[in-house]
Every structure is written in structure tokens, then in C-alpha cells.
Amino acid sequence: MKALKTLNPYFWKHKLLLFYGFIFIILSNFFNIYKVPFIGDSVNQIAEYKGSGFNPKILVNVGIIIGSSLLTGFFTFMMRQTIIVASRRIEYELKNKIYSHYQEISITDYKKTTIGDLLNRLSEDVVAIRMYLGPGVMYVANLIVLVSITTFYMLKTDVCMTLWTLIPLPILSFLIYRVSSVISRKSKITQKSQSAISTFVTDSFSGIRVVKFFAKEKFIEKNYSDKVRDYQDKSLDLAKTEAYFFTIITFVIGLLNVAILFIGGQKYISGQMNVGTIAEFFTYINILIFPFSMLGWVTSINQRADASMSRVNEFLDMKSEIVNKSSEISMITGDIEFKNVSYTYPNTGIKALDNLSFKIEAGKSLAIMGKTGSGKSTIALLLSRLLDPDEGEILIDGKNLKDHNLKNYRNYIGIIPQESYLFSDTIENNIGFALEKPSHKLVEEAAKIADVHNNIQGFKNKYETMVGERGVMLSGGQKQRICIARALIKQPKILIFDDSLSALDTETEENILKNIDEKINNTTNIIITHRESSAIRADKVLHLTPLNELELAK
Numbered sequence: 001m002k003a004l005k006t007l008n009p010y011f012w013k014h015k016l017l018l019f020y021g022f023i024f025i026i027l028s029n030f031f032n033i034y035k036v037p038f039i040g041d042s043v044n045q046i047a048e049y050k051g052s053g054f055n056p057k058i059l060v061n062v063g064i065i066i067g068s069s070l071l072t073g074f075f076t077f078m079m080r081q082t083i084i085v086a087s088r089r090i091e092y093e094l095k096n097k098i099y100s101h102y103q104e105i106s107i108t109d110y111k112k113t114t115i116g117d118l119l120n121r122l123s124e125d126v127v128a129i130r131m132y133l134g135p136g137v138m139y140v141a142n143l144i145v146l147v148s149i150t151t152f153y154m155l156k157t158d159v160c161m162t163l164w165t166l167i168p169l170p171i172l173s174f175l176i177y178r179v180s181s182v183i184s185r186k187s188k189i190t191q192k193s194q195s196a197i198s199t200f201v202t203d204s205f206s207g208i209r210v211v212k213f214f215a216k217e218k219f220i221e222k223n224y225s226d227k228v229r230d231y232q233d234k235s236l237d238l239a240k241t242e243a244y245f246f247t248i249i250t251f252v253i254g255l256l257n258v259a260i261l262f263i264g265g266q267k268y269i270s271g272q273m274n275v276g277t278i279a280e281f282f283t284y285i286n287i288l289i290f291p292f293s294m295l296g297w298v299t300s301i302n303q304r305a306d307a308s309m310s311r312v313n314e315f316l317d318m319k320s321e322i323v324n325k326s327s328e329i330s331m332i333t334g335d336i337e338f339k340n341v342s343y344t345y346p347n348t349g350i351k352a353l354d355n356l357s358f359k360i361e362a363g364k365s366l367a368i369m370g371k372t373g374s375g376k377s378t379i380a381l382l383l384s385r386l387l388d389p390d391e392g393e394i395l396i397d398g399k400n401l402k403d404h405n406l407k408n409y410r411n412y413i414g415i416i417p418q419e420s421y422l423f424s425d426t427i428e429n430n431i432g433f434a435l436e437k438p439s440h441k442l443v444e445e446a447a448k449i450a451d452v453h454n455n456i457q458g459f460k461n462k463y464e465t466m467v468g469e470r471g472v473m474l475s476g477g478q479k480q481r482i483c484i485a486r487a488l489i490k491q492p493k494i495l496i497f498d499d500s501l502s503a504l505d506t507e508t509e510e511n512i513l514k515n516i517d518e519k520i521n522n523t524t525n526i527i528i529t530h531r532e533s534s535a536i537r538a539d540k541v542l543h544l545t546p547l548n549e550l551e552l553a554k
């Protein structure tokens with residue numbers, strides 16, 4: 001249960017709610033046990049009553065029993081209202097923490113995880129942790145308080161019988177401990193299998209077009225069904241082990257009843273005990289049955305939560321390689337210099353750039369050409385500081401990029417990625433994404449520069465048109481131009497086209513570049529392209545080869 005210790009600060013934060021919850025646990029258990037001697041007394045009254053009429057003492061007892069039961073119910077309700085509420089709040093905070101960490105980690109770390117894995121951590125794992133925070137903590141605290149109060153009352157009634165009935169409990173605890181270790185191991189295996197399903201589903205949905213192009217629906221279905229079967233087998237195996245809990249508990253409870261009957265019966269025969277006391281002991285054991293049954297379940301959910309927490313911790317411990325060191329807000333004019341920059345992708349060991357140097361003044365344009373895999377997109381990633389160079393430095397306005405305030409710098413750069421990614425939202429919101437509160441006028445202006453305004457006007461809902469998931473409702477060229485408009489709306493000082501004019505005909509491309517020259521002042525343009533016609537307009541052309549041999553032309 002080491003991993004769950006990371007939750008201690010959360011418990012501390014919600015200490016007041018949890019403290020009240022604990023008080024309610026004590027009160028609910030106290031009133032639950034308080035009524036038991038009155039049950040025993042009532043049984044004795046009935047057994048000893050010789051008269052034929054109403055026994056007022058029983059009526060008083062009944063009143064106390066009903067009153068205690070009502071108070072037990074009320075405090076149980078309050079106990080849930082405090083402890084379960086605290087667990088829901090912690091769940092909310094944990095979900096936000098995991099999600100915001102996903103935004104922070106560097107892009108090379110994203111490759112280490114998958115979307116399915118993220119969904120799993122946000123849903124399955126956090127739910128498992130919340131089960132520990134809520135029911136897990138509540139039932140364990142409840143059991144400790146209940147056993148303490150019950151033992152006190154039982155000892156007060158009959159020491160010998162108490163010892164005989166409570167002796168099997170440590171044996172029960174030991175058995176539970178043994179079974180829980182097996183459950184913990186099997187839970188981890190089951191969670192891994194669940195994660196594999198989520199990854200597979202998100203992956204095959206994203207690539208649904210490819211699946212259909214290749215008529216691979218049956219193949220995908222079979223793969224899915226194999227994964228679900230694997231999950232089912234593992235879950236059933238886990239459920240089987242969990243079932244041992246209840247079997248063991250029921251058996252032990254049976255033994256306890258026999259012990260009460262045997263010892264209580266002997267004492268009754270020898271005149272040392274009355275029937276009321278025997279009835280009291282049966283009631284105590286019946287009260288203990290439910291929490292002890294829950295102990296099995298709680299142990300298993302706590303084990304599962306521990307497995308989930310260690311997965312979440314493993315992820316939260318990932319530190320971003322991109323660190324912002326400055327809080328200075330400054331204007332960026334757009335001078336760029338690469339000085340002996342090298343970069344190797346850590347996950348594959350592929351050297352994408354080797355000792356690359358070039359310079360471009362603010363307001364000028366640079367076309368980057370080269371074979372596939374020659375490192376063009378890597379330059380775009382380094383320039384937008386999604387990656388940091390291993391060697392050499394990138395100077396922006398004469399200052400190392402690492403020393404610029406990251407958020408401030410990113411406000412000045414606009415990047416149109418190779419893959420046109422749109423959010424499943426309206427065109428208006430997709431274009432305005434870069435700004436806090438974009439006005440429609442700004443959105444329209446950006447769309448005009450990107451030469452997509454007329455297209456949008458042709459749609460039934462114009463700028464309110466929903467683009468569908470990842471922009472599936474739009475053509476490749478429309479998506480590219482909306483991405484261009486999204487980058488232009490913030491009037492960037494450095495504009496990077498990462499092969500993002502490829503889906504456009506040369507005339508449209510020409511229009512867009514001309515519009516940018518005229519409407520966006522002094523922007524440094526980096527145009528990554530395979531087309532000579534796009535490169536020709538640039539002030540400089542950088543030719544890269546996969547061996548990273550640099551040729552500066554013009």
C-alpha cells in the first residue's frame with residue numbers, strides 16, 4: 001500500500017470533512033450497539049413474564065430500540081455525506097492534476113503513452129482510487145470503531161463468551177491478507193488488459209477510414225474480440241479469487257453462531273446465563289457480519305487502488321524536458337539563428353539534425369527543402385520549442401530560445417503543422433482558438449488571408465459549421481487553410497508552414513503567400529516544402545539531405 005501514501009496531502013486538505021465523518025462513524029456505531037442490551041432485556045422480559053397482558057417495560061425497550069435505530073440511520077447518512085463527498089472532491093482534483101500533467105509533459109513523452117492509456121488513467125484508475133478514498137476508508141474506519149464498541153459491550157456482558165466468539169477473527173484477518181495479495185497481483189493484470197482494449201479502440205476509430213479502405217473490418221473485429229476475451233478471462237479469474245472472500249467470511253460467521261449456541265447453551269443449562277444474553281450475542285454477531293463481509297471487498301478495492309495509484313504516480317513523476325526559466329514579457333521581432341544545432345530523438349536514437357547552422361533576419365523568408373526524413377519538421381519542432389537541441393543553440397533576436405519566456409515566445413509564433421488537426425467544434429472556434437476572446441471580425445480577416453472565407457460562406461451554417469471529429473466534414477485543402485487562418489489570427493512574428501501548403505493548388509498557395517506579405521507585417525516566414533514553386537518566393541532556401549548536409553542557396 002506504498003503508492004496510496006501519495007494521497008496523504010489530499011486527506012490533509014479535506015481533514016475537516018473527514019474529521020466530521022469520523023465523528024459520525026462513532027455516533028452511528030454507538031447507537032447501533034446501544035440498543036442491543038435492550039433487545040436482550042426484552043427477550044428476558046418475554047421469557048420471564050408470567051402475566052397475561054401488556055408489559056410496559058417492553059414498550060419502553062421498543063421505544064429505545066426504534067430511537068437508537070433512527071439515530072444510527074441518521075448518522076450513517078451523515079457519515080456518507082461527509083466521507084463520500086470528500087472522496088468525490090479528491091477525485092475531481094486528481095483528474096484535473098492528471099489532465100494538466102498531460103499538457104505539460106514534452107512531446108517525446110507522449111510517444112511513451114497512448115490515448116487509451118490516458119483515458120484509462122482518467123477513468124478506471126481514478127475511479128479505483130476514489131473507491132479507496134470513499135468506501136475504502138469509510139468501511140475500514142467503521143469496522144475499527146464498530147469492533148471496539150462491540151467488544152467493549154460484549155466484555156461487559158460475558159468475558160468468556162466474548163473471547164470464544166472473537167477468537168476466529170484474527171484467523172479471518174490472516175486468511176483475508178493471503179487472498180488479498182493474490183487479488184492485488186491479478187488486479188494489475190486485469191487493468192493492463194483493460195488498458196490494451198482502450199488503446200485498441202481509440203486507435204481503430206481514429207483509423208476507421210484506413211480500415212474501410214483495406215476492407216479490414218472483420219480483422220479488426222476479431223482483434224477486438226480477442227482482446228475483450230482476454231479481459232474477460234482475467235476478470236473472471238479475479239472474480240473467482242474475490243469469491244473466496246465471501247466463502248471464507250460466511251464460513252467463519254457460521255462458526256461464530258455455533259460457538260454462541262454451544263457455549264451459551266451450556267451456560268444457560270448450568271444457570272450461569274439467561275436467554276436474553278444469548279440473544280444479545282446473536283445480535284452482536286449479526287451486526288458484525290456486514291462490516292466483516294465488507295472487509296473482504298474493501299481489502300480488494302484497496303489493493304486495486306494501490307495498483308492504480310502506482311500507475312498514476314509513475315505518470316505524474318514524468319518530468320517535462322522543456323523547462324521555462326524566464327517570466328520576462330518582451331516583444332519578439334523574429335530574428336532567427338541556428339548555431340551548430342544537433343538533435344537525436346531519444347526514443348529511437350535517430351539523429352535528425354547534425355551540426356546545423358543558418359541565420360534569417362526578421363521579416364525575411366526561408367524555404368526549407370529536402371528529402372523525407374531529412375529533419376525539416378524537427379526544425380519546426382525545435383523552433384516552436386516543443387523540443388530542445390541536444391547540442392548547439394537557437395537564438396531568437398540574439399537570445400538563446402531557452403532563456404525566453406516560453407508562453408510569451410509561443411504567443412509570437414504561428415505554426416501550421418504537417419497534419420491539419422482541427423478540434424470537433426465550429427469553424428469559428430477553430431480559427432479563434434489561438435486568442436482568448438476572438439471577435440468574429442478577426443476570425444473573418446484571418447480566413448480571408450488564408451483564402452478560405454469564400455468556401456466558408458458557401459457552407460449552410462457558414463462560420464458556425466461543425467467540422468466533425470478532426471475536421472472529417474472538410475476537404476484536405478479546406479482543413480489546411482483553416483489551420484493557416486488559426487495560425488494567422490494572432491499576427492505572429494514567426495510563421496512556420498510545415499509542408500502545410502501541399503493540399504493546395506499553386507494558385508491558391510500563391511494567393512495565400514501574397515496575402516500574408518501584404519496583410520501581416522514583418523513576419524519571418526519559414527516554409528517547409530517539397531515544391532520548387534513554393535520555395536522560389538523565399539529570400540533564402542535551405543536544402544537538407546538525410547545526412548544533414550547543409551546547402552545554403554541564394
Ligand SMILES: Nc1ncnc2c1ncn2[C@@H]1O[C@H](COP(=O)(O)OP(=O)(O)OP(=O)(O)O)[C@@H](O)[C@H]1O
Nearest residue numbers: 345347348350352371372373374375376377378379
Ligand atoms: N517523434 C519521433 N520519434 C523518433 N524519431 C523521429 C520522430 N519524429 C521524426 N523522427 C525521425 O527523425 C528523422 C527526421 O524526421 P522529420 O520528421 O524531421 O523529417 P522531415 O524532413 O520533416 O520528413 P518529411 O518530409 O517526410 O516530413 C526521421 O528519420 C524520423 O524517422
